[in-house]
Amino acid sequence: MPGIEWQFTLVLLTNGVMIGLMYALIALGFVLIYKATDAINFAQGEFVMFAGFIAAGASDLAGAPFWVAALLSVAGMVVLGFGLERVVLRPLIGRPVIAVVMATIGLAAVLRGGATLAFGGGTRAIVMPVGDDPIELGPVMLPPVQLIGAMVSIAFLAAFSWFFLKSRIGIAMRAVADSQQVAMAMGIDVRRYFALAWAMAGVVSALGGIVWGTMLGVDNQLALVGLKVFPVVILGGLDSILGAVVGGLIVGVVENLAAGYLDPYLGGGTKDFAPYFLMIAALMLRPEGIFGRRRIERV
Amino acid sequence: MGAQPEVQLAVSSVSKHFGGVRAVEGIGLSVRCGELISIIGPNGAGKTSFLNMISGFYRPDTGSIMFEGRDITGERPSRIAALGIARTFQNIALFSGMTVLDNIMLGRHVRMKAGVLSSFIYWGLAQKEEVTNRARVEELVEFLELEDLRKQPTSGLAYGLRKRVELARALALDPKLLLLDEPMGGMNQEEKEDMARFILDVNQQWGTTIILIEHDMAVVMDISDRVAVLDRGRKIADGSPGEVQGNADVIRAYLGTAKDRQEVAAA
Numbered sequence: 001m002p003g004i005e006w007q008f009t010l011v012l013l014t015n016g017v018m019i020g021l022m023y024a025l026i027a028l029g030f031v032l033i034y035k036a037t038d039a040i041n042f043a044q045g046e047f048v049m050f051a052g053f054i055a056a057g058a059s060d061l062a063g064a065p066f067w068v069a070a071l072l073s074v075a076g077m078v079v080l081g082f083g084l085e086r087v088v089l090r091p092l093i094g095r096p097v098i099a100v101v102m103a104t105i106g107l108a109a110v111l112r113g114g115a116t117l118a119f120g121g122g123t124r125a126i127v128m129p130v131g132d133d134p135i136e137l138g139p140v141m142l143p144p145v146q147l148i149g150a151m152v153s154i155a156f157l158a159a160f161s162w163f164f165l166k167s168r169i170g171i172a173m174r175a176v177a178d179s180q181q182v183a184m185a186m187g188i189d190v191r192r193y194f195a196l197a198w199a200m201a202g203v204v205s206a207l208g209g210i211v212w213g214t215m216l217g218v219d220n221q222l223a224l225v226g227l228k229v230f231p232v233v234i235l236g237g238l239d240s241i242l243g244a245v246v247g248g249l250i251v252g253v254v255e256n257l258a259a260g261y262l263d264p265y266l267g268g269g270t271k272d273f274a275p276y277f278l279m280i281a282a283l284m285l286r287p288e289g290i291f292g293r294r295r296i297e298r299v
Numbered sequence: 300m301g302a303q304p305e306v307q308l309a310v311s312s313v314s315k316h317f318g319g320v321r322a323v324e325g326i327g328l329s330v331r332c333g334e335l336i337s338i339i340g341p342n343g344a345g346k347t348s349f350l351n352m353i354s355g356f357y358r359p360d361t362g363s364i365m366f367e368g369r370d371i372t373g374e375r376p377s378r379i380a381a382l383g384i385a386r387t388f389q390n391i392a393l394f395s396g397m398t399v400l401d402n403i404m405l406g407r408h409v410r411m412k413a414g415v416l417s418s419f420i421y422w423g424l425a426q427k428e429e430v431t432n433r434a435r436v437e438e439l440v441e442f443l444e445l446e447d448l449r450k451q452p453t454s455g456l457a458y459g460l461r462k463r464v465e466l467a468r469a470l471a472l473d474p475k476l477l478l479l480d481e482p483m484g485g486m487n488q489e490e491k492e493d494m495a496r497f498i499l500d501v502n503q504q505w506g507t508t509i510i511l512i513e514h515d516m517a518v519v520m521d522i523s524d525r526v527a528v529l530d531r532g533r534k535i536a537d538g539s540p541g542e543v544q545g546n547a548d549v550i551r552a553y554l555g556t557a558k559d560r561q562e563v564a565a566a
């Protein structure tokens with residue numbers, strides 16, 4: 001029946017868009033750091049997981065209300081961002097990129113282990129005070145968590161776009177990313193901007209952790225959401241906020257369409273590899289991503 | 300002789316070695332307030348390395364640098380910029396993907412007090428600062444005749460204009476000392492004349508001290524109060540344009556001896 005077929009596609013697409021926006025939120029954390037400091041943060045997923053643990057820990061263990069738990073998570077991640085920059089990353093300024101990459105991979109392991117140590121191995125829940133009844137949007141039913149997650153994503157993506165385009169501090173941050181040396185000659189204290197970038201990534205990760213944690217539950221597995229960041233930023237461009245949105249949407253939609261249309265034939269699991277398939281194709285065709293800046297090396 | 304203006308920058312016997320290469324070898328230079336001094340010398344003479352030490356990009360291996368009586372040897376570049384030393388770069392170093400105005404406003408960064416956190420918390424202060432600083436930038440835009448280009452991305456501008464924007468950005472720091480690394484490199488004659496006029500105006504109208512690295516001898520001899528000549532990391536002459544032009548060491552450094560020239564011709 002064509003009517004049902006059409007509705008099915010619409011549900012898949014809407015779901016893909018919602019999930020895609022939530023991927024974009026996490027990817028934003030990654031982009032912020034790459035844009036400002038040129039560092040690739042392999043611990044982005046663990047940031048999200050850790051933020052989820054703080055929120056879940058506060059509400060589950062200490063019985064704090066949702067908003068308090070959320071605020072604690074944001075504050076905790078800001079502190080973590082500042083702290084990591086100061087202790088782990090600042091000493092690596094000026095070292096080869098591989099040193100920073102290795103440091104963030106190590107960081108990821110430490111965060112995973114540390115979270116289990118501090119909060120235990122079980123899965124904890126974050127409960128958003130919004131109820132479970134799906135919200136009806138025309139023919140599509142959406143869980144309220146997804147809708148809120150998507151709205152938070154849009155708000156923050158817009159805010160950060162404004163920040164980089166119009167605000168003095170955002171423009172200075174772009175200057176630092178463009179050329180540290182020239183920025184220093186303008187009297188810009190580069191290290192402060194690095195610290196700020198990590199703190200901002202912390203805020204974004206906290207929001208991601210709360211939203212994704214509410215949806216999936218909080219345990220070590222939550223960090224795996226971070227792996228989706230890579231197809232998102234490779235598709236969209238490592239240093240573009242708009243790219244994070246578009247990349248997120250593509251990954252979200254492709255995932256859902258693959259699950260809806262290919263799984264019945266291939267026996268399931270296509271959702272998990274379809275985005276990476278796309279990523280490899282993107283790397284071959286357009287390595288700088290859709291909105292990424294092509295780097296011109298002057299020899 | 301009348302009272303000399305006081306010494307603003309006192310560099311005493313700084314050296315910088317990179318591995319076995321002696322980029323700068325015991326160079327001293329003292330610069331008075333309001334002076335326009337040019338540094339010339341063949342390629343690889345150590346001119347840019349010398350400038351990099353003043354602006355804090357290189358820490359001298361030996362020697363010291365005093366600015367307005369304060370020891371700035373090995374200070375961080377951002378700190379030195381904040382003290383009032385601005386610079387331009389040999390290769391144009393504008394921030395790509397930004398407009399002319401954004402670039403120049405970045406030069407005001409050190410003059411804007413609202414920090415990262417306070418401007419998030421108290422928006423009003425940041426806004427007020429933005430307005431006053433924008434006014435100063437507007438003066439510079441007019442001064443350097445960049446009115447039509449405010450909103451243009453710098454990447455699309457002609458070479459000479461980009462150099463001019465870079466000068467504007469350096470001037471936006473309201474520097475007491477301005478370091479210019481080949482501001483006329485690669486320019487045509489007309490662009491050079493414009494740039495020379497701007498440099499002289501900055502020096503004379505605002506009393507800004509200027510250290511200039513430049514290869515065009517006609518310009519250097521024309522606008523400088525004093526000329527210092529470097530060769531292979533050492534200072535071989537320092538004096539008025541007239542004195543330097545007649546200096547035998549300088550002539551040898553630039554043209555080689557008659558014997559050298561014969562060897563080159565024979566090769």
